[in-house]
Structure formats: C-alpha cells, structure tokens
Amino acid sequence: MIFSAHYREHYKSTFWLAYPVVLSQLGHIMVTVADSVMAGRIGTLQLAAASLGNSIFTIVLVFGLGISFSMTPLVARADGRKNHTRIALILLNGLVMNTLIGVLLFLAFWGLSPLLAFLNQPAEVVRLTIPYVNILFLSMVPLMVFQAFKQFAEGLSLTKQSMYVSIIANVINIILNYLLIYGKLGLPALGLNGAAWATLISRVLMAVMMAMFIFLAPRFAHYRSYLRWQSLSWTHMTRMFKIGFPISLQMIFEMGAFSFSAVMIGWLGARELASHQIALNVASVTYMMAGGISAAATIRVGKLRGSSDAHAVHTAGYTSLILGVLFMAGSALLIILGKDLIPHLYVEDVSVHALASKLLIIAAIFQLSDGVQVVGLGALRGLEDVKIPSMISLFSYWLIALPLGYMLGFWAGLGAIGVWLGLLTGLTFAAVLLFLRFKKLSPQ
Numbered sequence: 001m002i003f004s005a006h007y008r009e010h011y012k013s014t015f016w017l018a019y020p021v022v023l024s025q026l027g028h029i030m031v032t033v034a035d036s037v038m039a040g041r042i043g044t045l046q047l048a049a050a051s052l053g054n055s056i057f058t059i060v061l062v063f064g065l066g067i068s069f070s071m072t073p074l075v076a077r078a079d080g081r082k083n084h085t086r087i088a089l090i091l092l093n094g095l096v097m098n099t100l101i102g103v104l105l106f107l108a109f110w111g112l113s114p115l116l117a118f119l120n121q122p123a124e125v126v127r128l129t130i131p132y133v134n135i136l137f138l139s140m141v142p143l144m145v146f147q148a149f150k151q152f153a154e155g156l157s158l159t160k161q162s163m164y165v166s167i168i169a170n171v172i173n174i175i176l177n178y179l180l181i182y183g184k185l186g187l188p189a190l191g192l193n194g195a196a197w198a199t200l201i202s203r204v205l206m207a208v209m210m211a212m213f214i215f216l217a218p219r220f221a222h223y224r225s226y227l228r229w230q231s232l233s234w235t236h237m238t239r240m241f242k243i244g245f246p247i248s249l250q251m252i253f254e255m256g257a258f259s260f261s262a263v264m265i266g267w268l269g270a271r272e273l274a275s276h277q278i279a280l281n282v283a284s285v286t287y288m289m290a291g292g293i294s295a296a297a298t299i300r301v302g303k304l305r306g307s308s309d310a311h312a313v314h315t316a317g318y319t320s321l322i323l324g325v326l327f328m329a330g331s332a333l334l335i336i337l338g339k340d341l342i343p344h345l346y347v348e349d350v351s352v353h354a355l356a357s358k359l360l361i362i363a364a365i366f367q368l369s370d371g372v373q374v375v376g377l378g379a380l381r382g383l384e385d386v387k388i389p390s391m392i393s394l395f396s397y398w399l400i401a402l403p404l405g406y407m408l409g410f411w412a413g414l415g416a417i418g419v420w421l422g423l424l425t426g427l428t429f430a431a432v433l434l435f436l437r438f439k440k441l442s443p444q
Contacts (some may be wrong), residue, residue, distance in 0.1 A: 075155025080306020401426025
C-alpha cells in the first residue's frame with residue numbers, strides 16, 4: 001500500500017516541499033560546522049571552546065526557532081481555508097513577536113554568560129568561550145527576524161526562497177570565517193571570535209534578503225494590502241507564543257540533553273570534548289536535514305487539516321515518516337563509511353581522531369530513531385499537537401538519556417562512549433512514543 005499510486009503522489013508532494021527546507025536547514029547547521037572546522041585548525045583548545053560555546057548557544061537557538069515554528073502550521077491552516085486576512089495577521093504579529101524574543105534572548109544570555117565559569121570546564125576553554133558565545137547571542141536578533149519571514153513563506157508552501165538565502169549566507173559566512181579567523185586581506189586575526197562575527201554578519205544579511213523578498217515580491221502584494229499596525233495584537237502574539245513555547249520546550253529538552261552531554265564530557269577533558277563536537281556536528285547536519293522533511297510534514301498536515309481532509313492528513317504524515325527513515329538510513333551508511341576520515345577534517349590531534357571515530361559509529365546507529373522522532377514531531381505540529389510531544393521529549397532525554405549516559409559514562413567507566421549510548425537510548429524512546437502519538441491522533 002505504501003507504494004501505491006496514491007502514496008506516490010504524497011511522496012512527490014512532500015519531497016518537492018522538503019528538499020529546499022533541507023538545504024535551508026543545512027545552511028543553519030553548516031554555520032556551526034564551518035566554525036568548528038576552522039577553529040579546529042587553530043588548535044584543540046579552540047575546538048573545545050567552540051564545542052562548549054555552540055552547546056550553550058544551541059539551547060538559545062532552539063528556543064527561538066521553536067517560537068518561530070508556531071507561525072507555519074497557523075499559516076498553512078489559514079492557507080487551506082484561503083483566509084488571506086488571517087495570513088497577513090499572522091505575518092505582522094509573528095514578525096513583531098519574533099523580533100522581541102530575539103532581543104530578549106540576547107540581553108538575557110549575554111548577562112548570564114559569565115556563569116560558564118561555574119560549569120567545571122577547563123579554565124582556558126571557558127576564557128575563549130565567553131566572548132565567542134556573546135557574539136552568537138547577538139546574532140539571535142537578525143536570525144529571529146529571518147525566521148519570521150521564513151516560517152511565513154513556508155506556511156504558504158514557498159520553501160525555495162529561504163533555501164537560496166541560506167545558501168548565499170552560508171557561502172558568505174565561510175568566506176568571512178577565513179578572513180576574520182586567520183586575518184586575511186589586511187583584516188585583524190580574531191581567532192575564534194572571528195567565526196562568531198562572521199556568523200553575526202551572515203545572519204544580518206539573511207534577514208535583509210528575506211525581508212526584501214516578502215515586501216517586494218508581487219506574489220505577496222495581496223497579503224501586504226492587509227498589513228496594518230492596528231492589526232497588531234497582544235492576543236494574537238500570545239496565541240502564537242502558546243503554540244511556540246511547547247515546541248521550544250520540546251526542542252530544548254532534546255537539544256539541551258545534547259548540550260548537557262557536552263558539559264558532562266567536558267568533565268573528562270578537552271580531548272573528549274573535541275571528539276564529542278566532531279560527532280555532534282555530523283549528527284546535527286543529518287538531523288537538521290531531516291528537519292526539512294519534518295517542516296514539509298508540518299506544512300502538508302496543517303494545510304490538509306485546514307481543508308478538513310482527514311484521510312489525506314494521515315497519508316501525508318505516514319509518507320513523511322517513511323521518507324525520513326529512508327533519508328536517515330542513507331545518512332547512517334555515509335557516516336559509517338566516513339568515520340575514520342571525518343575527524344581529520346576538524347583537527348590534527350590523533351587521540352581525538354580515535355575517539356571521534358567511535359562516537360560516529362553510535363551517531364550512525366541512532367540515525368533511524370532520530371529520523372522518526374524529528375519527522376513525527378513535524379507531523380504533530382501540523383495537527384497543532386505540541387504539549388504532549390514536549391512531555392515525551394522531557395521523559396526520553398532527561399529521565400532516560402542523560403541519567404543512563406551518566407551511569408554508563410562515569411559509573412561504568414565508558415567515558416564519552418557511555419554518554420553517547422545514553423543519547424542513543426533516549427532517541428529510540430522518543431521515536432517510538434512520537435510515532436504512537438501520531439498514530440493515535442490520525443487514525444486511517
């Protein structure tokens with residue numbers, strides 16, 4: 001049945017929506033990958049600092065992204081009902097809400113960054129991390145503006161434009177990394193901080209380019225005609241926040257588990273932390289790309305729900321899950337084949353290579369679970385089911401993954417490998433529970 005003509009049409013629709021988002025999501029994570037690769041060429045301490053800084057920043061990043069994700073199912077559902085006034089209302093209020101959230105996140109975490117000194121990390125690593133992560137916190141402001149326009153466009157099934165913007169910005173980021181980290185073309189050599197400045201500049205450009213698309217493209221003229229400041233409403237922003245906040249919590253529970261795992265691994269030393277960063281970078285790339293399929297699932301399920309086609313909602317969700325599993329199976333194979341080569345791209349330390357290679361094997365194993373859970377979350381967001389999935393994430397990662405990882409890593413003496421085995425177990429629990437949740441809410 002899953003290969004019937006009816007299912008094939010859903011596969012095609014999901015694929016053509018997903019691949020631009022996959023590339024766009026890849027652009028997000030490649031900023032971190034480029035920072036880590038280029039920082040690693042400076043030294044192991046810089047790579048460890050990038051690992052710690054990115055692990056902390058990831059928590060802030062996913063909170064902001066989760067809030068912005070509330071726009072997509074709302075726009076998709078309104079689009080299914082052809083309610084143009086409602087769509088414009090979501091754009092205006094979503095843009096203001098996202099901007100405010102970006103400013104608040106920057107101010108809050110910039111003030112808290114000195115507390116990194118109390119995480120029991122190597123002192124030299126902390127000294128390098130604080131200025132680096134503060135610049136990344138500032139980049140949340142333009143990133144949240146970009147996300148507002150991106151989620152609005154994706155809710156209308158327009159996914160290619162943000163892909164182009166992300167690719168352009170990623171190329172600019174890599175060029176700026178080279179210039180600012182190493183001090184080329186007469187610019188100062190800023191080291192690790194140069195990577196952060198490159199990220200900030202590229203994200204400002206992303207916001208500007210996406211704003212120009214939304215406010216100048218003729219296809220949005222109809223929506224722009226409904227944009228009025230008197231339509232700005234705390235009630236509407238509160239409703240979006242109530243949808244986005246549980247999404248943020250779910251993402252924080254998941255990404256926060258990986259970030260806290262970096263803190264635990266940091267207790268073992270800089271070599272282990274650098275190895276963790278390499279494996280996590282690779283796993284993050286495949287996760288973010290699967291997130292593109294998840295976003296397509298949100299769009300299709302939300303729009304079909306708006307048109308009151310329950311059977312199509314079910315089929316769209318299941319075909320998205322199948323595509324996610326197939327993609328992640330291919331990713332797992334590539335990771336296994338490249339496990340000995342990939343660490344050489346980051347750092348020259350042979351001891352880091354050996355441990356990172358072992359962690360990459362575990363990363364390959366949990367690809368299937370990761371694919372099911374991330375696409376399952378996307379399908380459930382299309383149904384505006386966000387509270388139970390956040391509880392599933394809390395249970396899977398903070399009550400299963402981290403305690404088990406600590407026991408295996410420190411009590412059983414497996415070190416970083418034990419921590420990663422805990423993450424593998426938590427991801428598997430999440431995948432099973434989220435699949436069952438979607439099955440319950442969308443019976444055939």
